[in-house]
Amino acid sequence: MKLTILGCHSATPRINTHPTSQVLEIRNHIFLIDCGEGTQVQLRKNKVKFNRIKHIFISHLHGDHCFGLVGLISTFRLLTREADLHIYAPKGLKEVITMQMKLSDSWTNYKLIFHELTSRESELIFEDDKVEVYTIPLDHRIYTNGFLFKEKENERKLLLGNAEEAKINKAYFRKLKQGFDVINEEGELIKNDTVTKAGSAPKSYAFCSDTAYNESIVPIISNVDVLYHESTFLEKLSHLADKTKHATAKQAATIAKKANVKKLVLGHFSTRYDNITEFINEASEVFENVEVAEAGKTFEF
Amino acid sequence: MKLTILGCHSATPRINTHPTSQVLEIRNHIFLIDCGEGTQVQLRKNKVKFNRIKHIFISHLHGDHCFGLVGLISTFRLLTREADLHIYAPKGLKEVITMQMKLSDSWTNYKLIFHELTSRESELIFEDDKVEVYTIPLDHRIYTNGFLFKEKENERKLLLGNAEEAKINKAYFRKLKQGFDVINEEGELIKNDTVTKAGSAPKSYAFCSDTAYNESIVPIISNVDVLYHESTFLEKLSHLADKTKHATAKQAATIAKKANVKKLVLGHFSTRYDNITEFINEASEVFENVEVAEAGKTFEF
Structure with a gap:
């Protein structure tokens, strides 16, 4: 598996900080996770082949996680894409995108298939012979899911x-x-x-953003190889984390420890922080194997 | 008046080409014209003060002219804006933006006032004691307006x-x-x-994008100081211009000549062209005082 961070900041896109988007390469799939404004340019910068993206997973409908999607869908159309595109997203996004296409009289020449999510329980939303994807119900201001990506047992x-x-x-x-x-x-x-x-051990990746500190996810993500967990704030601003239903670096590390994950990647930083290494310092007091996300950074596991 | 180009390419945002957006400074106003994806980052790059933007003019609802608007509206909210924001746009955009805000439960803490445009005739849409703004009905695949910005007579x-x-x-x-x-x-x-x-002569600026060659705009824009006219293609691809209701550099220059404008600025280039100077060559055979737009370029007049 290879994870490429396209953006890992919260709230507003700026010159050097990009809202949430990631690419997960897993068993010949290229999965796009969240799609903030500017994602299509970040895809180009990171040389991701547009036509290999067939499944897009959207955590929730705050702008910094989905405002880039309609533009990407349009670009696929202009690139004369033919392959189906599957979008897994909270109910509502289909209606918005459809209205935008209607207003611009720009219908896709490929099949756009929405899988509208409404469940408050973890559910299997994608499966083929090599990979499974489950939702991870999160605790945010609006309906939000993380996603658990699991390889199936490898062949002997x-x-x-x-x-x-x-x-x-x-x-x-x-x-x-x-x-x-x-x-x-x-x-x-x-x-x-x-x-x-025995074949190599199957790998797993859990994406958890945005969310308040939420121990109910621990059984779902236990023992994953990599956990991406949001840490919008440091502990000094934990009152803001509580108020906005975000997490601190320490809280993310506590979840990582309880879930016994192998590695923790922190992201979704508030743009108020210039020095991201403080997030490492705070988290590593609780959980040692921690790194920070950064646009353009890749993690192979 | 000062015109700053934030983006002047058609279709899809890329690493070094940005979709349509411009800032017009006119008598203490900062008007934003069109708002493709990534406009808010371009505003930051060009050091435009966000809180001075009180009026946004949207030509039409193709994505490369409006997909950045909902993000900008959200960012204004996060910056705790209080001033009213007026948006002049084709009917339909209000419904999309409202739906997006509803789905993300993110209502603005400032007044968002939509002026929905439906007329096929040029109409006065903004006026104060110093400035008037009129629509310029254009001929595109969907309902589209250009905008004519006119200073009123200057005081003696x-x-x-x-x-x-x-x-x-x-x-x-x-x-x-x-x-x-x-x-x-x-x-x-x-x-x-x-x-x-006598006071200095009042200045005027006409923004015309997207449009096929359309002589009916000539009386509306005649004698303006600066005409921005789209030229998506060169004459070699005039069949594509016809098909997609866009214009060529030569057609833009012909309109400039017929309208007796003082200067022509070309833009909305197809991303297929690497060498933009060819647009100058083609247009200047018909109309001499021509320049090409470029992201970050300013025109003072």
Whole structure:
């Protein structure tokens, strides 16, 4: 998996700070997560291929998470896109986008499929043979979801030498990778674990923004490889975090610790902070493996 | 008057090309004309004071002219703006913006006043004691207006020495600037033109984008100081201009010539052109005083 941060600041786009948007590359998918104003330019800066984006996940309908979407949809149209585009977003966005297209008489020449989210419980919203995506209900001023991206169990790795020595026909290699025992060319049963080893552990990523401190997400995100958790404020302004239903760096770290995640990435910083390293200092007192997001930064895991 | 180009390209925002937006400074007003995605960042780059923008004019509801507006309105709210904001735009935009605010539960703490435009005739849409703004009905794929910004007649200039010599009480100076004859301290009638001279000529600016070649605008914009006219294409692609109801550089220059304007500024270039100077070459064969727009460029007149 590879995570690219396109923007990780809250509220208003400025010259050097961009609102929330990220690209997650996972098993041949390119998933776009949130789409603040200016996202399409950030996609270009980070050389993301537009036509490879087929699924967009929108956490909530505050502008710094979705005002760039209608422009991106229009650009796809101008680029004569043909592939379907799936958008997973709170109910309401479909109506706005449809009205904007109607007013500009600019209908897409590709299929635009909205998956409107309304549930207050975590639910499976995307699945194929390699990946699952679940919502993570968050606690913000309006209806908001985070998203949990999980690889499915990886195939077993073939031990080619062992398999050849065991006289297994190549036609059975696929079955072996899927974990089955097979019959060799001499009619003997070959136990799977003598000719394969476990595949690499499936990875997982949890995106949690925007949200107040909310322990109810801990069971959903427990043991993920990377948790992106918003930390709009430092503890000194925890009263503002409470009031606006955002989190502090310390609160994000506490969630990371309780959920036993492997790495914490902090983001959604208020533009009032010039020195982002203070977020690391505050969080690392609670949870050690922490980094800050930054536009253009990538995380591979 | 001072015109600052924030963006002058068509269709999609890219790293170095910005969709349409301009700032016109005219008699203490700062008028924003169109507001493509990214306009608020361009305003910051060009150091335009956000709280001085009180009137925004939107030509039409294609995204490259209006997708930045909802974000700007939100940013004004976050900056705790109190002053009224007037938006002059085709009918429909109010409904979209209102829906977006409703969905994000983010109502403005200032008065947001929409002036919905529907007329197919040129109409006066703003007036105070110094400035008038008229629509310029354009010919595009959807309902579109250009805007004509006109200073009113300037006051006469007082010839202070003459006025003192004529023994006119200072209390009458205001009347003199307004063109009236007055009575001096000795009871004599003083003819206005003996103690004043004509004020500077009032200036005017016409913004015309997006539009096909359309001679019906000529009487409305005749003799303006500066005409901004779109030229999305060069003549080689005039079939595309016809098809999409845009203009070529040559067509823009023809309108400038017929309207006897003082200067033509070309803009709304298709992002397919790397070399914008070709637009100058093509237009100047028809109309000599022509320049190209460029993000960050200013025109004073």
